[in-house]
Amino acid sequence: MIEIEFDLTTIGGASDDPFLDGEEVGFLLESTKHHITQHVQNRLGQYRCPTHGEPARVVVRGQYDLETEQLEVEYGIDACCNAMVMQSAALLGR
Numbered sequence: 725m726i727e728i729e730f731d732l733t734t735i736g737g738a739s740d741d742p743f744l745d746g747e748e749v750g751f752l753l754e755s756t757k758h759h760i761t762q763h764v765q766n767r768l769g770q771y772r773c774p775t776h777g778e779p780a781r782v783v784v785r786g787q788y789d790l791e792t793e794q795l796e797v798e799y800g801i802d803a804c805c806n807a808m809v810m811q812s813a814a815l816l817g818r
């Protein structure tokens with residue numbers, strides 16, 4: 725298991741007839757966290773830097789736009805060295 729930090733926010737104003745109400749948006753964000761956690765742990769959970777033996781740390785930033793009802797998620801990776809950052813990104817993106 726590696727450390728994953730989430731920074732998920734909602735932006736924009738809801739339309740008059742939103743597809744998802746507030747509770748459903750909360751549920752969507754929670755289930756998104758759950759899926760991302762599984763994905764990251766599957767790909768990187770056991771991976772350690774071959775040089776330094778350190779795990780990567782992943783920061784997940786996401787914005788749910790209430791107006792367009794789109795969720796944008798990006799991954800940030802912190803690690804002991806550039807090689808580990810690049811290797812972790814490659815493993816995550818595969």
Ligand SMILES: [Zn+2]
Pocket residue numbers: 773774775776777778803804805808
């Ligand atoms: Zn390293």
